[in-house]
Amino acid sequence: MIKMDEINELLRKVRESCDFKEVFRTRGIRITNKCIQKPLCYYCNYMNEDIYFTSVEEVISRALELKNSGVDRVTLVSGWLGYNNKLGVRYVKAIRDDSRFDDLRLSAAFGRLSKSSLLALKKAGLDQYGCNLEGVPEILVKIKGINDFEERINTLECAREVGLDISTGFIIGVGEDWKMFDRLLRNIKELDPCSIFMSPFEPYPNTPMENFPPSNLKRVIKAIAKTKLAFPEKIIGVRIIMQCKHLPREIVSLMIYAGANLIAPPPAFSDRSVKEFFEVLKTNAENLNILYNKLINEGVNNTDVTEFIDIVGNLNLV
Numbered sequence: 001m002i003k004m005d006e007i008n009e010l011l012r013k014v015r016e017s018c019d020f021k022e023v024f025r026t027r028g029i030r031i032t033n034k035c036i037q038k039p040l041c042y043y044c045n046y047m048n049e050d051i052y053f054t055s056v057e058e059v060i061s062r063a064l065e066l067k068n069s070g071v072d073r074v075t076l077v078s079g080w081l082g083y084n085n086k087l088g089v090r091y092v093k094a095i096r097d098d099s100r101f102d103d104l105r106l107s108a109a110f111g112r113l114s115k116s117s118l119l120a121l122k123k124a125g126l127d128q129y130g131c132n133l134e135g136v137p138e139i140l141v142k143i144k145g146i147n148d149f150e151e152r153i154n155t156l157e158c159a160r161e162v163g164l165d166i167s168t169g170f171i172i173g174v175g176e177d178w179k180m181f182d183r184l185l186r187n188i189k190e191l192d193p194c195s196i197f198m199s200p201f202e203p204y205p206n207t208p209m210e211n212f213p214p215s216n217l218k219r220v221i222k223a224i225a226k227t228k229l230a231f232p233e234k235i236i237g238v239r240i241i242m243q244c245k246h247l248p249r250e251i252v253s254l255m256i257y258a259g260a261n262l263i264a265p266p267p268a269f270s271d272r273s274v275k276e277f278f279e280v281l282k283t284n285a286e287n288l289n290i291l292y293n294k295l296i297n298e299g300v301n302n303t304d305v306t307e308f309i310d311i312v313g314n315l316n317l318v
């Protein structure tokens with residue numbers, strides 16, 4: 001059980017020691033949901049879907065829609081297609097050959113890759129490669145059935161060697177304890193990525209983990225704050241999933257307050273919702289400080305997060 005006092009203390013440290021200047025906006029474009037990983041990861045909803053490939057034209061039009069909806073960085077994603085992902089190079093090249101995307105930061109996440117594949121992506125114009133560690137090795141075995149931790153580390157090291165910026169991340173709330181979490185942060189520190197991205201666990205129906213409980217919000221907030229304190233200069237990203245059907249302004253505000261500065265809206269959001277979402281999120285540290293001080297002055301520092309969020313939701317934040 002995470003105490004609200006502990007969260008408040010972490011949030012206080014974050015506010016005192018970290019700078020909050022900018023919140024970046026990101027979204028992924030799937031080029032295919034094909035994945036040759038065996039078995040498929042126990043949490044992955046790809047196993048519920050028919051295999052599809054997105055055409056280059058669709059990816060271009062999608063990237064344009066996202067750019068127009070306020071996204072400033074796009075990540076091309078696929079299932080794992082093996083160590084040599086030639087498909088991804090084609091999409092990266094198509095985007096880079098189009099001058100409308102000159103100011104778009106382009107990243108890719110195709111899983112473990114060979115150094116030659118990473119070099120081909122770099123030459124095609126990719127800015128950044130992301131390979132999530134997901135968790136410490138013993139957690140990987142539980143949620144994927146395999147331990148590919150070292151391969152993931154190796155992919156990131158190779159990506160750096162060919163000149164790509166690197167990012168990594170993990171899933172929160174899949175059975176890890178805080179000692180494991182701290183160990184993972186130490187592993188990430190050695191890699192020195194430019195951004196760290198976290199995905200709160202959310203169960204999908206018809207997957208082996210469908211009955212595993214979704215990550216609790218207090219855990220997410222604590223994980224964000226601990227990560228921000230460990231990496232005050234880095235971009236800390238969080239994927240908003242949590243089965244959100246509406247704009248979770250109050251949840252996102254709390255995450256930004258805890259130190260997140262890269263936000264990926266829920267996959268179910270339409271582009272219009274994404275645009276509104278980012279307009280609402282033109283939140284700056286000053287607004288959040290006012291908000292938090294107000295909350296503290298109103299004596300809610302010992303309440304649980306649900307109540308905290310209710311109060312945040314009632315404030316006209318931006």
Ligand code: SF4
Nearest residue numbers: 035037040041044079
């Ligand atoms: S490697 Fe990625 S796409 Fe493939 S099963 Fe695992 S999470 Fe899903």
